[in-house]
Amino acid sequence: MDGASGLYLVLFIVLMVILVIQMVINYITSKKKAQQQEPPVKFITSISCINNDYRIERDYSEGDFVGKIVGSCPRCGSPLVIDKIFSITIQQQRK
Ligand SMILES: [Zn+2]
Known part of the structure; x- marks a missing residue:
């Protein structure tokens, strides 16, 4: 069972990393959108x-x-x- 739980831990970490990357991308794109607000x-x-x-x-x-x-x-x-x-x-x- 140790191998299986280790695999789940890796999957969990990978999932967390993907979530964090997505949050960072969202943050950057929303920042860019804020700068492009109010087009002439x-x-x-x-x-x-x-x-x-x-x-x-x-x-x-x-x-x-x-x-x-x-x-x-x-x-x-x-x-x-x-x-x-x-x-x-x-x-x-x-x-
Ligand atoms: Zn006329």
Whole structure:
């Protein structure tokens, strides 16, 4: 029985080592994730003609709000209205 219990002890130690390694890997990866938190976000203002024949997207600028008239349509002359403001995540280019 001594040989069997010795084998179990080895298995137990191996299991513990694997658990510890996993914990260390988890710790390192979570640390990396914490550093990568809050990716840069950019706000985009979507403007469309009330006749839906023209649409443009530009960077959000202060004072923009949905429903605001920001000009006239270059195609039909109708008012251009901000129809939505949304955010996009800027993809960081990795080299
Ligand atoms: Zn138009």
